[in-house]
Amino acid sequence: MALNIPSLELPTFGMGKRAYKAALVKRLSGFSPESEVPSGGRTEQVCVMAMFMSLGRLAKMDGRVTEVEIDYASSIMKKMDLHDSGRKYAIDFFEHGKIPDSDVAQAIALLLKAVGKRSALAKLFMQIQCQAALMKGSFRLKDKMYLREVAETLGYDKLEFQSICGSCQTEPLYTGSRQFTGRTFLQNAYSILQLEPGVADGEIRKAYLRLMSRNHPDKLEKDNLSEDSRRAAQERAMAIRSAYETVCGFRKIRA
Numbered sequence: 001m002a003l004n005i006p007s008l009e010l011p012t013f014g015m016g017k018r019a020y021k022a023a024l025v026k027r028l029s030g031f032s033p034e035s036e037v038p039s040g041g042r043t044e045q046v047c048v049m050a051m052f053m054s055l056g057r058l059a060k061m062d063g064r065v066t067e068v069e070i071d072y073a074s075s076i077m078k079k080m081d082l083h084d085s086g087r088k089y090a091i092d093f094f095e096h097g098k099i100p101d102s103d104v105a106q107a108i109a110l111l112l113k114a115v116g117k118r119s120a121l122a123k124l125f126m127q128i129q130c131q132a133a134l135m136k137g138s139f140r141l142k143d144k145m146y147l148r149e150v151a152e153t154l155g156y157d158k159l160e161f162q163s164i165c166g167s168c169q170t171e172p173l174y175t176g177s178r179q180f181t182g183r184t185f186l187q188n189a190y191s192i193l194q195l196e197p198g199v200a201d202g203e204i205r206k207a208y209l210r211l212m213s214r215n216h217p218d219k220l221e222k223d224n225l226s227e228d229s230r231r232a233a234q235e236r237a238m239a240i241r242s243a244y245e246t247v248c249g250f251r252k253i254r255a
Contacts, residue, residue, distance in 0.1 A: 056097025
């Protein structure tokens, strides 16, 4: 089924949408989870459309949509700072993505045009989709085949795709779902924060702030780093934020 959305023949994406994309990266990566996201116009429309059509497709791929998958999609709406009409827009596309013959591939192609190959948003999109596939416990063959096609569209080869999938299993980006509260993830979270499990609550935030101060994007912008070094530092910061949220969630303390 082709996408039935007004004016989907989009113009070239230009400099005017950089603020939206930069703010969205900060929220989705956990760098600045409460930062304000400015209106992104057509770029925002495409990002929301592709994100939730794909999540709907993955949720329905085995024939049933679970409460955990719905909760996960809702958490991504919150991460993207969607409210009222924006949230309804996301829900509509989630439902549209569940239809077997809906053209999710077209939505991904439009996303590529909006964010670019192998961009920070492209990688975050892949991480979110891979983690969605894990909501039922493990990667299934159909999920992998679908996600591999998405990864290819966004510029990732097979090894890079496998690396992204692997990172979602060992260092999940989002830990609010009951799927990611197991002992393995908790142990890994303490290790990333360089803490022992018995540490006092007050030391957790201190460790988080200390580690983030070395990898925060504001600091990286001032440093003359190579692109590879910058990307590695950003990925470390994402892992630190994820670990912090995991430990805080387990201890029921405010992150």
